[in-house]
Amino acid sequence: MDAIRATEAQQVIVTHGSIPVMVRWLCQIGLDAKAFDTEYGEEDDESVGTPAAQADKPAQEPAGEEASDA
Numbered sequence: 453m454d455a456i457r458a459t460e461a462q463q464v465i466v467t468h469g470s471i472p473v474m475v476r477w478l479c480q481i482g483l484d485a486k487a488f489d490t491e492y493g494e495e496d497d498e499s500v501g502t503p504a505a506q507a508d509k510p511a512q513e514p515a516g517e518e519a520s521d522a
Contacts, residue, residue: 453477468492 456464456478463484466474471487478485 456483 461483463486464478465486465488466478467488467490475485475487
């Protein structure tokens with residue numbers, strides 16, 4: 453919120469977090485605020501980046517290298 457104030461922007465597009473709450477607050481302080489849905493808006497923030505969440509993902513090989521059976 454401090455960063456938004458510091459920019460002195462008149463219009464703010466909210467893309468993640470508590471979107472409805474943030475849009476309402478921004479409108480209450482006099483800014484033109486709108487929500488913008490992205491394909492990443494449905495993530496479970498608590499599991500993203502945690503060791504348990506990482507364990508569920510298959511390991512990826514570096515680009516350009518193929519696994520060999522040798």
